[in-house]
Amino acid sequence: MIYNVAQLLKEGVGASRRRTASGDLRDIDELNPGDTHLEGELLFVRTPRGILVTGKAHVSVNQMCRRCLELTRVEIEFEIEEEFIPSIDIETGASLPITDEDEPELIIDEHHMLDMTEVLRQYVIVASMSPSLCRPDCKGLCPICGQNLNLASCQCRRDEIDPRLSILAQLLSSPEDE
Ligand SMILES: [Zn+2]
Numbered sequence: 001m002i003y004n005v006a007q008l009l010k011e012g013v014g015a016s017r018r019r020t021a022s023g024d025l026r027d028i029d030e031l032n033p034g035d036t037h038l039e040g041e042l043l044f045v046r047t048p049r050g051i052l053v054t055g056k057a058h059v060s061v062n063q064m065c066r067r068c069l070e071l072t073r074v075e076i077e078f079e080i081e082e083e084f085i086p087s088i089d090i091e092t093g094a095s096l097p098i099t100d101e102d103e104p105e106l107i108i109d110e111h112h113m114l115d116m117t118e119v120l121r122q123y124v125i126v127a128s129m130s131p132s133l134c135r136p137d138c139k140g141l142c143p144i145c146g147q148n149l150n151l152a153s154c155q156c157r158r159d160e161i162d163p164r165l166s167i168l169a170q171l172l173s174s175p176e177d178e
């Protein structure tokens, strides 16, 4: 997801382009190794200093359901807003000052190529940190025996156990007791 922005940099502040984003992000996290495909719609706007990119993207990732801990496929949609800054003056070819506060993934390279890939990858990492449910009515795990209650019920009498004691009950019930 690399875009040549030379022409846009030459235009005045406020000039814009619509661009689609379509490509693969590498190694999001341990549940999403390899390539994860992303699609999005972006708007590039020339600012006094660089190019503001806004838009929306969506991606399907593997997550662990926060209630039953089963692997589940989740569609994530998120909004993007980042300003990229050029490292070379488009008119003179002179190097532009880059400070320590300028994040390396937000720098437009010396060939006027703006690379969205790492920025989008970081957005997806952040977005996938808050786990979802495998389905809205996920029944979760039995706190006593650990049975996944979406797959089968168990014989535990959960309603009679104080939830504060359920951890203790879990510790006390060893496989030999069953
Ligand atoms: Zn679940």
Ligand SMILES: [Zn+2]
Binding pocket: 142, 143, 144, 145, 146, 147, 154, 155, 156
């Ligand atoms: Zn149970």
